[in-house]
Amino acid sequence: MRNVYLDHNATTPLHPKVRQALTEAFDLFGNPSSIHELGRKARREIELTRQTLAEFINADPEEIIFVGSGSEANNTVINSLSCCSSHCSLKNDNRSEVITTRIEHPCVLEAARCVADRGAKVTYLSVNKHGLVNPDELQEKISDKTVLVSIMMANNEIGTIQDIQNLAEIARKKGVFFHTDAVQAVGKIPVDVKKIKVDFLSFSAHKIYGPKGIGALYVKKGSPFCPFIRGGHQEKGRRAGTENTLGIVAFKESILQRKIEMIEEEIRLNKLKTFFQTRLESEIDDLEFNGMPGNSLAGTLNVSFDGVEGEALALYLDLEGIAVSTGSACSSGSLDPSHVLLATGISPEKAHGSIRFSLGRSTTEEDINYTVDKLIPILAKLREISTVYKPRNKNGK
C-alpha cells in the first residue's frame, strides 16, 4: 500500500537536512547559561539561530524570543497585552480590549476566552465566504479601550491569506498594537516584518520540516512585553526555562532549507493543487472548494463533499494509507463542525463533510493521482450509505 501524507498543515516530517543537523547536535548538551566552553558552545548555536530566524523575517536578532510552540507564542501575547492589573508595569493606558477573528487557531480563541473571563473585553471580527477579514469592520471596532488586534496571517484550515500589512496599518494609526499568528505562513510565503509593520508575530518549526516543541515570537523593539513563563534570565528574562538547544539548532536548519526551497516549492505546489482540483472537479460530482482561490497557501485544499460525513471519509482514506484532516486536527477529539468553515457561512452539513488536504515538499503527482483514484469509490460507497446525499441536478445549476 502506498503512504500518502496530505496533512502538512497539521505537522510536517523532518527535512533530511534538519534530521542531519539534529543528529550532529545531540552532544550539544551544555547549559547555554553556563560559563564553561560546553555552555558557550550551545549559546553560540542559539545566537546563530536567532540571527538566521531574524534575517528570514527581516527582524533584528534581539527581537526574536524562543518559545516552546506557536501556541505558547500566541498565548504570551494575548495574555500579557490584555492584562488589567493596576500593579502591572505594562503601560497600556488602562486599555485591555482585544480584537481578534472567528477563524483563529483554538490557541488564540481559548486564550481570548480566558482573558475575557478575567475581565478583558474581546471582540471578534467576522470573515466573508472566502475567510477574509473586512478592514472596514476592524476600523469600526477599534475603540479607545482597544490595546491589541490579533489576526492570523494564513488560515490553517482553508489557507486564506489576510492582507496583514493593511490591517496592521489600521491598528497602528489608532495606536493599537498588532499581533499576527504566522505559524502557517512563515516558511511558506515571504514574510517581512519591516514591511508589514506588526508588533508581534508567532511562528513555529514543525510546520516547516523542523521538530515539534520549538517556536519563536517576534517582538518589535519598544513594544510592551510581559513574560508568560517566569523565573529565569533566559531570553533576556522574556521567557524563563533552559533553552531547547536541539530544537533551536534544528529550527535554524529548517529555516535555512526554506530559504533555498520555499519559492520554487510554492510554485510547484500551486500547480499540483490546480491539478488536484481539476481532477476532483471533473471526476467527482457535488463538491465545493472552501477558501479563497488565488489567495491561499499553495499546499492547502479544503473540500466539502455533499452527503458524506468527514470523519468517516478521513478514516476510509486512512485505511488506504492516505493521511488527511477533517477541519482542524485539534477538532478531531470533538464533534463540533469546524469553526472556521462555519465562520465563512457554509452550512453545518457542508462543514461536517469537509476534508483538508495539505500538500508539502514530498507530495508528488502520483500521490495526487492515487488519492483521487481512491476517493472516487470511497465517496460512491459513503454516498450510497448516506441518508442525505442527493445528486445535484447539473443542468439546473
Next chain:
Amino acid sequence: MENKSNWAYSEIVKDHFINPRNILKNDEEFIEDGKGIEGNVKCGDEMMFLIKVDHDSQIINACRWKTYGCASAIASTSLLSEIIIGMSLDEAFNLTPKDLAKKLGDLPEHKIHCSVLGDKALRAAINNYYERQNMISKIRKEKTKTICQCMSVTDSDIELAVLDGARTYLELQEHTKLGTVCGQCKEEATKILESLVKKHFEK
C-alpha cells in the same frame, strides 16, 4: 497492517466500518413494514432504519439502513442490523447502546453517542410498525426525554450525573458532555439540574 494498534477503534468496528451489512442499496426495492429516522444532519449524524416483520410471530426477518454519520455510527448500526434478525420486536426494542458498544469491543468515550443513533432509529421503526398495524397499545414512547440532541443526553442521564455529584452546569457538562456541540439545551438542562438538586439534596 503495521499501524493496526493505532486504529482508533477495535477490529470489530473496523470490519463493520469497511463492510457495513444490510445497507439499503440505491437500486434496491425494499418494502418495509416499519421505518424510523433519527438524528440531525446539523449535529453531524442522521440515521434511517427499515424493518420487515413476520406478522404472526412478531419477529424481525429483514432490515435495511442508511446513515449520514461517522465510523462508529456506521459500524454500530451495521452490527445492530445483524443481531436483530430473528429477534422479536420486544427483544429488539430493549437492546441498549451499551449492549452494542460491548459487542463492538468498546468505543472511544466521545464516540458513544454516535452509536446511540442506530438503536434509536430502530425503536422508531418498531413503533412505526405498530402504528401501521394499528397496534397503538404496543407503541412505547421513550421512557426518557432527550434534552441534548447532539450528544443524546436524556433527563435520566442528568439525574444520574446529579446523583454522581454534578451540581453546576459546568459539572453536568463534564459528566455528560451535554451542551458541548450546539449548546441550545443549556437553559432547559439548567432548569432540570436545579430541580433535581432540589429533589435529591434539599430538605
